[in-house]
Amino acid sequence: MSFTVFRWILWSAVVVLFTGLGSVVGLMFLQSASQRPITPVSSTGVADIGGEFTLVxxxxxxxxWSDFRGTPVALFFGFTNCPDVCPTTLGELSVLLDDLGPQGDDLQVVLxxxxxxxxxxxxLNEYLQSFDPRIVGLTGAEEExxxxxxxxxxxxxxxxxDSGNYTVDHPAGVYLFDRKGDFFGILDSHExxxxxxxxxxRLLAI
Structure with a gap:
């Protein structure tokens, strides 16, 4: 037998050996993985929006925020010097409260x-005189x-x-929360x- 043939046979044996070992190790790994307990992942399906705060x-x-638990909340972000979106939205919410009749008493609108x-x-108190009296205004220190x-x-x-004054950018939608304080959805101004x-x-019914 020539040296070249012998070397070819030797390398073939090495390849077969390592291929077999790889298959055995892979099988052992799969068996081990299949026996590991699966950790369940739980989800409430509720968006993580909202939380505790202290304001005035x-x-x-x-x-x-806990003060509002037990009552559905329609939360709007704005400011009293807002020229258009804020007074328009608060006016529409005032009409909505009136249209709901007695049901409107069960919805807390917050600015x-x-x-x-x-x-x-x-x-805030002076500004809100132009809207439904059930609307509550909240403010506080800058950090709050x-x-x-x-x-x-x-x-x-x-x-x-340019005038040296300033305006405030903020969300235009109204955030809805159920009686537990969980996020329910948004009233979009385009709806x-x-x-x-x-x-x-639907919010009041749950």
């Missing part, structure tokens, strides 16, 4: 100001308002104006009034 309402009273520097409790916006996953940005009312009625 338009009557000067300290309020927390959370993104402009604590200018929106004192007194200023900042935390509240963060727990609701809502953006807030101070935007300087029809019928669609918005149906959402509110």
């Amino acid at each position: 309402d338009d009557e000067g009273q300290r309020r927390t 959370l100001s993104g402009d604590p520097k200018r929106d004192t409790p007194e200023r 308002v900042d935390r509240a916006f963060k727990v609701f996953k809502a953006y807030r940005a101070i935007v300087p104006l 029809s009034k019928d669609v918005q009312r149906q959402k509110i009625e």
